[in-house]
Amino acid sequence: MIYFNGVKKQYPKSTMALEDITLSINSGEFVSIVGHSGAGKTTLIKLILAEEAPTEGTVFFESLDVNRLKNRQLTELRRRIGTVFQDFKLLGNKTAYENISFAMEASGKSDEEIAADVPHVLDLVGLLDKREHFPGQLSGGEKQRLAIARAIINQPEVIIADEPTGNLDPINTHEIVQILKKINDLGTTIILTTHNRSVIDSIGKRVITLEKGKVIRDDKDGKYMM
Amino acid sequence: MVNLKRMFRTGFLSFMRSGIVSLSSVLVMTITLSVLGGVLFFEHVLETTLVNIENKVDVSVYFVPGADEPTILSLQTQVNALPEVASTTYVTEKDALADFRERHANDQTTLQALDELDQNPIGGLLEIKAKDISQYESISKFFEDTSTLGVGTSSIIDHVDYNKNKAEIDTVNSILKKGRSLGFILMLVLIFLSVIITFNTVRLAIYFAREEISVMRLVGASRAHVQGPFIVEGMLYGVVATVLSLLLFLPVTYWFGVHMTDFFQGINLFTYYLTHIYEFIIILLVFGVGVGMLSSFLAARKYLRV
Numbered sequence: 001m002i003y004f005n006g007v008k009k010q011y012p013k014s015t016m017a018l019e020d021i022t023l024s025i026n027s028g029e030f031v032s033i034v035g036h037s038g039a040g041k042t043t044l045i046k047l048i049l050a051e052e053a054p055t056e057g058t059v060f061f062e063s064l065d066v067n068r069l070k071n072r073q074l075t076e077l078r079r080r081i082g083t084v085f086q087d088f089k090l091l092g093n094k095t096a097y098e099n100i101s102f103a104m105e106a107s108g109k110s111d112e113e114i115a116a117d118v119p120h121v122l123d124l125v126g127l128l129d130k131r132e133h134f135p136g137q138l139s140g141g142e143k144q145r146l147a148i149a150r151a152i153i154n155q156p157e158v159i160i161a162d163e164p165t166g167n168l169d170p171i172n173t174h175e176i177v178q179i180l181k182k183i184n185d186l187g188t189t190i191i192l193t194t195h196n197r198s199v200i201d202s203i204g205k206r207v208i209t210l211e212k213g214k215v216i217r218d219d220k221d222g223k224y225m226m
Numbered sequence: 227m228v229n230l231k232r233m234f235r236t237g238f239l240s241f242m243r244s245g246i247v248s249l250s251s252v253l254v255m256t257i258t259l260s261v262l263g264g265v266l267f268f269e270h271v272l273e274t275t276l277v278n279i280e281n282k283v284d285v286s287v288y289f290v291p292g293a294d295e296p297t298i299l300s301l302q303t304q305v306n307a308l309p310e311v312a313s314t315t316y317v318t319e320k321d322a323l324a325d326f327r328e329r330h331a332n333d334q335t336t337l338q339a340l341d342e343l344d345q346n347p348i349g350g351l352l353e354i355k356a357k358d359i360s361q362y363e364s365i366s367k368f369f370e371d372t373s374t375l376g377v378g379t380s381s382i383i384d385h386v387d388y389n390k391n392k393a394e395i396d397t398v399n400s401i402l403k404k405g406r407s408l409g410f411i412l413m414l415v416l417i418f419l420s421v422i423i424t425f426n427t428v429r430l431a432i433y434f435a436r437e438e439i440s441v442m443r444l445v446g447a448s449r450a451h452v453q454g455p456f457i458v459e460g461m462l463y464g465v466v467a468t469v470l471s472l473l474l475f476l477p478v479t480y481w482f483g484v485h486m487t488d489f490f491q492g493i494n495l496f497t498y499y500l501t502h503i504y505e506f507i508i509i510l511l512v513f514g515v516g517v518g519m520l521s522s523f524l525a526a527r528k529y530l531r532v
Contacts, residue, residue, distance in 0.1 A: 049444060051444070071449065072448070075446055075447070075449075076446075078443070078445070079446035081446075083444055089437075089444070091441060091442070093239075093240060093438075102442070102445070103445045103446065105451070106442070106445060106448070106451050107446055154446070
């Protein structure tokens with residue numbers, strides 16, 4: 001589904017972020033990408049979303065070279081990918097309900113579909129009673145659940161979660177991981193970056209380990225080993 | 227249609243919720259529109275003053291006493307037919323004498339001397355107004371060129387006062403030209419500065435939202451979907467600022483109307499404002515909404531490249 005082919009990423013006046021990355025992620029997989037801070041995890045994610053372009057090599061989403069997409073095609077690609085970030089990246093002046101409905105509006109859903117689906121997904125992440133709250137009025141765990149709700153609302157093929165538990169306490173971390181596992185069980189591909197050992201060990205699925213921009217390990221039923 | 231409705235709803239909600247950012251943008255735009263309104267008032271005062279000065283300038287053709295009136299009237303018809311002439315007024319010998327007496331009402335010596343004469347020593351005159359102040363010279367040339375006048379016509383003319391007033395007319399002409407040019411340049415400079423300030427304020431407001439713009443793009447929103455509400459917000463800055471500016475002009479022009487009408491030689495800005503209120507609404511609204519929308523469009527576009 002997602003293919004990295006000889007990818008190298010070097011930032012100007014900076015060290016090598018990624019070097020010689022060749023890997024593939026299949027549909028329905030739960031892949032954890034681990035590594036210390038600066039190992040290149042977030043850069044890898046940005047390359048999939050075409051937020052950054054590789055210095056060398058190609059990144060494919062199915063048959064699409066993501067760096068050769070036109071603006072409209074890129075927008076359509078991003079609608080097929082749900083994203084969850086460590087710092088939540090919620091829209092601060094929109095309510096919980098509006099944050100989710102925005103993603104549906106962006107993908108051209110009707111008002112009726114939005115009215116039917118948003119309360120359902122808010123209920124799924126336990127935020128139905130906080131639908132009119134703004135992100136600033138939510139706790140860290142609630143914000144991340146809201147971000148997940150926004151990521152899954154359009155039933156994407158892939159969910160990319162970049163350090164989603166980085167700012168959360170152990171209880172909220174456990175909740176978020178459980179939600180991601182459930183989503184994966186329903187068939188959605190999950191790409192999770194983290195440096196949290198307990199999270200990786202509790203998932204027990206494929207683990208790709210990055211170090212200084214290189215893949216140093218790719219285990220099918222991985223454990224956190226650094 | 228659905229997208230348009232959503233764009234307006236989102237833009238309106240964002241405008242209302244952005245609080246201090248919206249307020250500062252609206253205030254800056256209100257200042258911009260007030261400057262624009264001020265320029266319009268200034269233009270009106272300047273133009274009216276210049277027109278008043280212009281109206282005080284004319285060319286008078288003085289006839290010899292006892293000149294044949296049908297010949298004078300025939301000459302007036304000829305003059306009226308000149309393309310440069312806006313209007314003519316014939317002052318008869320009798321009226322000219324009455325006018326002379328009135329002007330010298332306190333000068334008994336002159337009046338007594340006048341009474342002792344057997345006949346009216348003051349001839350009639352033809353006051354000519356040109357369409358443009360620069361055309362007086364060509365009108366005066368008409369009278370110098372006797373061949374263009376009918377037989378006997380030139381002999382009834384005592385003198386034409388253009389040459390006597392030439393220096394004053396040239397000075398006034400120069401003042402009018404410079405005044406209009408200066409007013410126009412001042413207007414352009416003020417409007418340009420106001421637009422730049424407003425543009426930067428709106429850009430700053432959108433700069434605060436740059437993170438949100440990139441998030442919107444990452445969740446799959448098209449450029450138009452992201453940009454639309456910002457353009458609506460820019461439009462709302464313009465609409466609200468127009469209303470505030472129009473309200474602000476009411477007490478300001480009222481004060482000018484009460485206290486400054488004499489200073490402006492009879493120009494009452496309050497009356498002018500009320501009688502031209504629709505022009506003010508249209509100009510300020512088009513300008514405010516236009517600058518607001520364009521600023522938002524350009525500023526948001528910068529952060530869309532995600």
